Amino acid sequence: MSTVIEMQGLRKEFTVRVRAGRLRRAKRTVAAVDGVDLAVPRGELLGYIGPNGAGKSTTLKMLTGILTPTAGTVRVCGLVPVPQRTRLARRIGVVFGQRSLLWWDLPLRDSFDLLRHIYRVPAAGHAARLRRCRSLLELDGLLDTPVRQLSLGQRMRGEITAALLHGPEVLFLDEPTIGLDVVSKQAVRGFLAELGAAGETTVVLTTHDLNDIEKLCRRLVVIDNGRVVHDGSLAQLHQRYGSTRQVVVDLDEPPAEPVTVPGARLVSTGSDGRRLTYALAGAEAGELVARLAGAGALRDLTVLEPAIEDVVTRLYTDR
Amino acid sequence: MASVLTPYRHLLRGQVRAQTAYRASFVVNLVSNVWATVADVLTVLVLFRVTTSLAGFSLAEALVMVGLSACGFALADLAAGNIERLRHYVRTGLLDALLVRPLRALPQLLLMDIGLQRLSRVGVGAAVLVAALVAAPVEWTPARLALAVLAPLAGALFFSAIFVAGATVAFWWVESGELANSLTYGGKDLTAYPMTIYGPAFRRVFGFGLGFAFVGYYPALALLGRPDPLGLPGWVGWVSPAVAAPAVGAAALLWRVGIRHYRSTGS
Numbered sequence: 001m002s003t004v005i006e007m008q009g010l011r012k013e014f015t016v017r018v019r020a021g022r023l024r025r026a027k028r029t030v031a032a033v034d035g036v037d038l039a040v041p042r043g044e045l046l047g048y049i050g051p052n053g054a055g056k057s058t059t060l061k062m063l064t065g066i067l068t069p070t071a072g073t074v075r076v077c078g079l080v081p082v083p084q085r086t087r088l089a090r091r092i093g094v095v096f097g098q099r100s101l102l103w104w105d106l107p108l109r110d111s112f113d114l115l116r117h118i119y120r121v122p123a124a125g126h127a128a129r130l131r132r133c134r135s136l137l138e139l140d141g142l143l144d145t146p147v148r149q150l151s152l153g154q155r156m157r158g159e160i161t162a163a164l165l166h167g168p169e170v171l172f173l174d175e176p177t178i179g180l181d182v183v184s185k186q187a188v189r190g191f192l193a194e195l196g197a198a199g200e201t202t203v204v205l206t207t208h209d210l211n212d213i214e215k216l217c218r219r220l221v222v223i224d225n226g227r228v229v230h231d232g233s234l235a236q237l238h239q240r241y242g243s244t245r246q247v248v249v250d251l252d253e254p255p256a257e258p259v260t261v262p263g264a265r266l267v268s269t270g271s272d273g274r275r276l277t278y279a280l281a282g283a284e285a286g287e288l289v290a291r292l293a294g295a296g297a298l299r300d301l302t303v304l305e306p307a308i309e310d311v312v313t314r315l316y317t318d319r
Numbered sequence: 320m321a322s323v324l325t326p327y328r329h330l331l332r333g334q335v336r337a338q339t340a341y342r343a344s345f346v347v348n349l350v351s352n353v354w355a356t357v358a359d360v361l362t363v364l365v366l367f368r369v370t371t372s373l374a375g376f377s378l379a380e381a382l383v384m385v386g387l388s389a390c391g392f393a394l395a396d397l398a399a400g401n402i403e404r405l406r407h408y409v410r411t412g413l414l415d416a417l418l419v420r421p422l423r424a425l426p427q428l429l430l431m432d433i434g435l436q437r438l439s440r441v442g443v444g445a446a447v448l449v450a451a452l453v454a455a456p457v458e459w460t461p462a463r464l465a466l467a468v469l470a471p472l473a474g475a476l477f478f479s480a481i482f483v484a485g486a487t488v489a490f491w492w493v494e495s496g497e498l499a500n501s502l503t504y505g506g507k508d509l510t511a512y513p514m515t516i517y518g519p520a521f522r523r524v525f526g527f528g529l530g531f532a533f534v535g536y537y538p539a540l541a542l543l544g545r546p547d548p549l550g551l552p553g554w555v556g557w558v559s560p561a562v563a564a565p566a567v568g569a570a571a572l573l574w575r576v577g578i579r580h581y582r583s584t585g586s
């Protein structure tokens with residue numbers, strides 16, 4: 001599998017002026033991105049997550065050629081983004097949750113048409129991609145409305161379509177679900193899942209909404225204060241931060257003696273002693289349940305997946 | 320080459336459609352834009368009510384300079400006058416949107432903010448130039464005709480370069496304010512009069528140093544076939560349109576350096 005995105009020691013500093021006294025203003029340098037090394041293989045759907053101000057957008061702006069890195073190297077599709085910006089732009093698509101890339105006064109249809117000329121793509125491929133987005137993102141009723149009259153959720157569906165019409169190899173999305181209603185969020189997530197499953201497009205998704213990536217991304221990169229603090233699967237993230245699946249059982253009677261299974265830890269016992277909660281750290285749920293069933297009549301059973309929020313909250317407060 | 324320009328042509332078409340969508344207000348803008356140029360002409364007419372010659376130039380001859388300056392400036396103002404909005408795009412991070420497209424940022428900005436309502440000013444400028452050239456004692460040759468067309472175009476490039484160079488200050492200094500405008504609008508007034516009316520120091524800095532003397536004054540001398548009271552040889556008027564080249568080069572360089580300093584905005 002070839003590498004589509006490569007960053008080495010990537011760094012971006014901003015000089016900000018801060019008040020120092022009544023009239024004086026001092027310069028201070030802050031590192032928004034502080035030495036990021038990352039390689040993304042073709043076809044991957046990568047979740048780039050972190051709290052507000054972590055450096056997600058700044059990283060994306062360096063990957064798309066908007067910002068010049070202060071230090072380090074970056075390559076996307078084999079190109080160096082800033083000097084080769086216009087060439088790279090043909091091969092990537094970009095969606096900013098907080099900034100429209102469409103023409104405010106033009107209907108979506110005209111924007112899409114203009115984009116075909118701007119990217120100089122053959123009409124047939126453009127039409128095919130538009131058809132696919134139209135049905136998957138339910139754009140049909142919106143094509144003739146000027147962009148400024150669309151709701152945020154409608155506009156975002158338009159933005160995603162616009163970013164894909166030239167058939168990019170890589171799609172960058174910066175907080176695409178920010179401020180969206182639940183239905184639009186679902187539409188966007190569903191669409192991205194579909195896109196990821198097709199495996200043709202490499203997707204980098206930044207978000208601080210963890211629901212976006214929980215079902216979508218197999219690989220998560222967590223960034224904080226400009227540094228990568230985790231790079232791996234969701235399961236690895238849970239493992240590393242000690243979050244576990246939990247088994248909750250309701251028994252007819254409290255067990256005569258404590259049920260223990262190696263790798264499972266009793267976390268809590270209900271006040272009547274009939275509801276038991278175990279945390280699984282290595283043990284199989286089946287093994288534990290079988291043992292419990294042997295100890296008394298099992299009335300109800302729930303397996304709780306670990307909440308990613310818990311992990312990440314811990315990650316963020318664990319600085 | 321043609322296909323390289325196609326996307327820009329489409330961008331322009333979209334822009335024209337957007338700007339002329341509200342027809343009535345577009346016409347009002349078109350008409351009100353005439354006054355700026357008319358005022359320039361009136362200033363010269365008023366001057367000539369109290370004198371019959373301005374530094375040795377008759378009314379018609381002086382109006383040739385006004386016409387060259389007005390034509391060049393109005394064209395530049397149409398194409399690049401709104402680049403001053405760059406300040407706003409830099410401050411708000413709107414430039415991001417242009418930078419993710421496979422097109423050069425500067426032409427996109429110019430097209431996005433093209434001032435179509437200034438077309439009328441170009442018309443008035445051209446009319447003043449033509450009228451002045453008819454009234455003034457010009458011995459027409461093919462070379463003079465070519466110069467009469469080329470000089471205002473070169474002037475347009477020159478002024479555009481100044482508009483762009485002035486706007487790039489925003490990449491370093493967002494609160495640059497009206498700094499750039501004072502140079503362009505001041506420069507326009509400067510080019511409309513004979514260089515001889517200015518003091519030597521002023522002439523040296525703005526006329527020759529920044530090149531404003533080569534927009535109206537020297538081409539006018541060549542068109543009128545007059546020697547330069549300041550003593551420069553006659554061919555200077557003929558090559559003065561070339562002043563646009565270093566101006567455009569310098570502006571392009573400033574732009575390239577400036578855009579590397581673009582820092583977008585934090586979310």
Ligand SMILES: Nc1ncnc2c1ncn2[C@@H]1O[C@H](COP(=O)(O)OP(=O)(O)O)[C@@H](O)[C@H]1O
Nearest residue numbers: 032052053054055056057058582583584585586
């Ligand atoms: N243009 C800028 N000027 C100054 N500081 C900036 C700029 N852009 C981002 N920053 C700062 O860099 C840090 C990272 O910002 P950003 O990449 O936007 O974070 P995120 O997208 O993860 O929320 C923040 O502290 C932010 O204030």
Ligand SMILES: [Mg+2]
Nearest residue numbers: 056057175586
């Ligand atoms: Mg951000």
